[in-house]
Amino acid sequence: xxxxxxxxxxxxxxxxxxxxxxxxxxxxxxxxxxxxxxxxxxxxxxxxxxxxxxxxxxxxxxxxxxxxxxxxxxxxxxxxxxxxxxxxxxxxxxxxxxxxxxxxxxxxxxxxxxxxxxxxxxxxxxxxxxxxxxxxxxxxxxxxxxxxxxxxxxxxxxx
Amino acid sequence: xxxxxxxxxxxxxxxxxxxxxxxxxxxxxxxxxxxxxxxxxxxxxxxxxxxxxxxxxxxxxxxxxxxxxxxxxxxxxxxxxxxxxxxxxxxxxxxxxxxxxxxxxxxxxxxxxxxxxxxxxxxxxxxxxxxxxxxxxxxxxxxxxxxxxxxxxxxxxxxxxxxxxxxxxxxxxxxxxxxxxxxxxxxxxxxxxxxxxxxxxxxxxxxxxxxxxxxxxxxxxxxxxxxxxxxxxxxxxxxxxxxxxxxxxxxxxxxxxxxxxxxxxxxxxxxxxxxxxxxxxxxxxxxxxxxxxxxxxxxxxxxxxxxxxxxxxxxxxxxxxxxxxxxxxxxxxxxxxxxxxxxxxxxxxxxxxxxxxxxxxxxxxxxxxxxxxxxxxxxxxxxxxxxxxxxxxxxx
Numbered sequence: 150x151x152x153x154x155x156x157x158x159x160x161x162x163x164x165x166x167x168x169x170x171x172x173x174x175x176x177x178x179x180x181x182x183x184x185x186x187x188x189x190x191x192x193x194x195x196x197x198x199x200x201x202x203x204x205x206x207x208x209x210x211x212x213x214x215x216x217x218x219x220x221x222x223x224x225x226x227x228x229x230x231x232x233x234x235x236x237x238x239x240x241x242x243x244x245x246x247x248x249x250x251x252x253x254x255x256x257x258x259x260x261x262x263x264x265x266x267x268x269x270x271x272x273x274x275x276x277x278x279x280x281x282x283x284x285x286x287x288x289x290x291x292x293x294x295x296x297x298x299x300x301x302x303x304x305x306x307x308x
Numbered sequence: 309x310x311x312x313x314x315x316x317x318x319x320x321x322x323x324x325x326x327x328x329x330x331x332x333x334x335x336x337x338x339x340x341x342x343x344x345x346x347x348x349x350x351x352x353x354x355x356x357x358x359x360x361x362x363x364x365x366x367x368x369x370x371x372x373x374x375x376x377x378x379x380x381x382x383x384x385x386x387x388x389x390x391x392x393x394x395x396x397x398x399x400x401x402x403x404x405x406x407x408x409x410x411x412x413x414x415x416x417x418x419x420x421x422x423x424x425x426x427x428x429x430x431x432x433x434x435x436x437x438x439x440x441x442x443x444x445x446x447x448x449x450x451x452x453x454x455x456x457x458x459x460x461x462x463x464x465x466x467x468x469x470x471x472x473x474x475x476x477x478x479x480x481x482x483x484x485x486x487x488x489x490x491x492x493x494x495x496x497x498x499x500x501x502x503x504x505x506x507x508x509x510x511x512x513x514x515x516x517x518x519x520x521x522x523x524x525x526x527x528x529x530x531x532x533x534x535x536x537x538x539x540x541x542x543x544x545x546x547x548x549x550x551x552x553x554x555x556x557x558x559x560x561x562x563x564x565x566x567x568x569x570x571x572x573x574x575x576x577x578x579x580x581x582x583x584x585x586x587x588x589x590x591x592x593x594x595x596x597x598x599x600x601x602x603x604x605x606x607x608x609x610x611x612x613x614x615x616x617x618x619x620x621x622x623x624x625x626x627x628x629x630x631x632x633x634x635x636x637x638x639x640x641x642x643x644x645x646x647x648x649x650x651x652x653x654x655x656x657x658x659x660x661x662x663x664x665x666x667x668x669x670x671x672x673x674x675x676x677x678x679x680x681x682x683x684x685x686x687x688x689x690x691x692x693x694x695x696x697x698x699x700x701x702x703x704x
Binding site for chain 1: 388389442443446449450453455456457460461464467468571574575633
C-alpha cells in the first residue's frame with residue numbers, strides 16, 4: 150500500500166492512495182474536517198470528484214469501509230490463532246478401526262496428544278465428549294493439536 | 309455615536325450583500341468588497357437617479373479596522389506558511405519561485421519604466437503586479453477540483469515562495485519608505501527593521517515551547533484575546549519603530565504556526581480575520597475614485613495584458629520544470645494569474661507613506677482597477693482553460 154501525503158497550505162492535507170498503478174484515490178481533508186474524495190484514473194487524467202462528507206459522516210462511513218460491521222469471510226484462508234495448534238475435522242469411515250470403541254479405549258488422547266473438542270454426529274454436535282463416548286461410523290471428530298498430532302490422529306482413524 | 313453606528317451598519321450590510329452577490333456569480337469576494345466600498349463611499353458614483361449613494365464617510369474606525377485587516381491577513385499568511393513545504397524540494401521550488409519572480413517582477417519594472425515612474429514607485433509597482441492572491445487562487449483550486457491534481461502542488465509551492473519573498477520585499481520597501489530622506493536614514497531604518505524582524509524570527513525558530521505555553525488556555529474567548537492581543541501589540545510596536553507591521557504580523561503568524569495550536573487559531577481567529585479583511589477591502593473601495601481609472605487607463609490596459617501573459621509564461625515554465633505535461637503546465641500559468649489582497653496591501657502601504665513615494669495616488673487607483681480586473685479575469689480564465697483542456701483518462 151502506497152500513500153502520498155502532502156500539506157495544502159490554507160486548505161488542509163491531501164492523501165493519494167494508489168489503487169492500481171497510476172489509478173489513484175485522492176482524499177482532501179480540509180481544516181474544518183470536510184473530506185473530499187476524488188479519483189484520478191491515470192497520471193494524465195483530471196481528477197473526478199466522487200463525493201464529499203463532513204467530519205462526522207466521514208468517520209462513520211470510514212468504519213463501514215474498514216469492515217467494522219461486516220467482514221466477508223474467505224473460508225480458504227481462515228486461520229484460528231492458537232499458537233502451534235490447529236483445529237481439524239476427521240471423518241470416521243465405516244471401515245475405521247475406531248468404530249464402536251470409546252475415546253479412551255482407542256487412546257486418542259494418549260496415543261496422539263490431540264484433544265477432542267467435539268464429535269459431530271449427523272445434525273448434532275457433542276461438545277467435550279466424555280472419555281467413555283463411543284465413536285460410530287460417519288462421525289466427525291473435531292480435534293485440536295499440532296500438525297504432527299493431527300497427522301497421528303488422522304492415521305489412527307483412517308480406514 | 310448614532311451616526312457612526314448607522315454608517316458602520318451600512319458598511320457591513322453593503323459588504324454582506326456584495327459578498328452574497330459574488331458568491332452567487334461564482335466570483336471571488338475581494339473585488340465585490342471593494343466595489344461595495346466604491347458604491348457607498350464619498351467618491352463617484354454618488355447617486356443612483358434620485359437615490360443618494362454617499363452613505364459612508366471615511367470613518368476613523370474603519371481605518372483602524374482596515375489596518376487590523378492587513379495585520380490579520382499577513383498573520384494568517386504566516387500561520388499557514390509551511391517551512392517544510394519550502395524545504396521538501398528546495399531546488400525545484402527555488403527554480404520555479406525564482407522564475408516566477410524574475411519574469412513577473414521584471415515585467416513590472418519594465419512597465420513602470422515605460423510609464424515614467426521613479427524608481428521607488430517602480431519597485432512598489434513591480435511588487436503589486438508580481439504577487440498572486442493566495443486567497444483567490446486557493447479558493448479557485450478547491451472549487452475547480454484542481455486541488456487533487458499535481459498542478460496544484462506547483463501552484464501552491466509557488467505561492468509559498470511568493471509569500472516569503474513578499475515579506476522580504478514589504479520589509480525593505482517599508483523601511484525605505486518610512487526611513488525618510490538621505491541614504492543614512494534609509495540604512496538606519498533598514499537596519500532597525502532587520503534587527504526587529506530577526507528577533508521575531510528567532511522567537512519563531514526557537515521560542516516554540518514558550519509560545520505554546522502562552523496559548524495553552526482552556527476558554528476560546530481567552531485564546532482569541534491572547535492571539536489577537538499579542539499579534540496587534542507586536543505589529544504596533546513594529547510600526548512605532550518604522551518596521552512593516554504587516555511583516556511583523558507575518559512572523560508572529562509563523563511563530564504561532566510552529567505550535568500545535570494552528571487549527572484552533574484558524575477556527576477561533578479566522579472569523580476575526582474575515583471581518584477585518586472585509587473592512588480593509590471596503591475602505592480601499594471607499595477611497596477609490598472611479599473617474600481616476602481613466603487617468604491610469606492606458607497603464608491598466610497594458611499591465612493587465614502584459615502581466616497575464618508573463619504569469620502564464622512563467623507558470624508554464626515552472627510546470628515544465630516540475631515535469632508536468634503541457635496541459636497541466638498551462639493550468640499552473642492560469643492558476644497564478646489572479647491578484648488580490650497582497651497587491652492591495654502593498655498599495656495601501658505606498659499610500660500610507662504619503663509624499664515620500666512620488667505618484668502614490670496614481671499607484672493606488674491603478675492597483676484597485678488592476679485587482680478588480682485580474683481577480684475576475686483569473687477566475688474566468690480558470691473556467692475557460694478547463695473547457696479548453698478537459699481530459700478524462702482511463703476507459704469508461
